Amino acid sequence: MAGVKRALPFLIFLGLALATRLPIMHRSVLDWDESLYFIMAQQWRAGHLPYTMVWDNKPIGIYVIFAAFQALIPGVAAIRVATALCVALLAATAFRITSILTRERAAGWVAGGLLVICSLSNDGLSANTELFMAACTALAVLAVVADAPAWAAGLALGCGFMIKYVMAPEALLLLLLLYHRRGPRDVAIALAAAAVPVLAAAGLYAASGHLPLWWDCSVLSNFRRAGVKIRPGVLGAALSTQAWRWGPLYLTAFIVAFGARRRGFTSNFSLLWLLGALLGAASAKSFYDHYFLQALPALCVLAGIGWARLPTGGAVRDVAMLALVTLPLHAGWQALREASGPDLPVEIAATLTAAHAQSLYVFDSQPIIYALTGLPAPTRFVLPSELTGLTLPQVAGVQPVAEVRRILATQPQYIVRRAPPPGPDVGSPPVYAVLDEALAAHYTLVQDWPGAALYKHE
Secondary structure, three states, rough: HHHHHHHHHHHHHHHHHHHHHHHHHHOOOOOOHHHHHHHHHHEEEEEEEOOOOOOOOOOOHEEEEEEHHHHHHHHHHHHHHHHHHHHHHHHHHHHHHHHHHHHHHHHHHHHHHHHHHHHOOOOOOOOHHHHHHHHHHHHHHHHHHHOOHHHHHHHHHHHHOOHHHHHHHHHHHHHHHHHHHHHHHHHHHHHHHHHHHHHHHHHHHHHHHHHHHHHHHHHHHHHHHHHHOOHHHHOOOOOHHHHHHHHHHHHHHHHHHHHHHHHOHHHHHHHHHHHHHHHHHHHHOOOHOOOHHHHHHHHHHHHHHHHHOOOOOOOHHHHHHHHHHHHHHHHHHHHHHOOOOOOHHHHHHHHHHOOOOOEEEEEEOOOHHEEEEEEEEOOOOOHHHHHOOHHHHHHHHHOOHHHHHOOOOOOOOEEEEEEEEOOOOOHHHHHHHHHHHHHHEEEEEEEEEEEEEEEEOO
């Protein structure tokens, strides 16, 4: 019975996650990045280590997750199920952390329920790295506050680090909490355990003779990414968006901070956790919506703590709960609505399959089309913005004009492009000029859709 009681929150949150995400379980793509991870995992399962056939700058953890679920579930549904399971795990972990810190199980339900609801917005519907990374971080926090072995906390941190490096500030703060509660010996044990996933990845590439490739793609490219300048207005727009989606949670965290002096270090750690998460989210200086998913578990735990500090009885807690969920529910409903409608990549892939396409270049449309058609990408730089964008080419270390010319010289039978093309503030004009020249000289428009056009080589 004890085991059932312990598993019950996860099962309830899993049911809630699956129910709320049911409308998008069939979608071929919800975010550009998840398509890249999907293709990378496919290549790995076909025998090609990540980075050898497809370029990316993420650590290999997300490809491990995608490949594992691809082995169990056919098609894109694999990553939809993986995401729902991750959200359920994250919610159950937030439930447990909050219950421990507040000594009130009801506060845990508040935290976990909010996490499932809030995960629908800020690109949380898609299989983004931030959710999987945050699950590892939350498990590490739980291991410390629940007095689990130090190696368990360290291993969770190491796994999170190998999904995305931006959890480093949270990891450092968690090690500080571990030191405060248990001393330097357990910190050393945790660090040793955290190093295991990193050393395993390095060892895998060293054994295959690709260690320099791993180092450049997985490590050095992220230093190049850190050198990218913040675009004007991006931060302000991001803050405004967060206020309208999760504003009540940020406000609750701010209110909880006022009572911090009267609490112990462990009780106040959730505030440091949120600070570390926000530092990680800001480190890439892009402020995309999904970057803020990193802060979600800390925000939900703080919301549960704030709710638990309200007086019991009367309608105070009920009103507070209503205030906490209203904006996140609206944001989640809006995200689900925006994700509905025609599945354009599926339509394009069906057209190409019916035409018995032999080769394909997805210039600036969704790269998941490669996976849906089974056609190989003609370049390592599968994500379009790695060649057409204004910042990623320098991160990837590629000459985009030269690479696009090389691809076009192979005369791919079909080319898919966005219609209309993006403006010069998003896409590189020289790269688009090269494509326009080739299309005008050698290709014919065979079909177009709202947002995309398909060309065939004459």
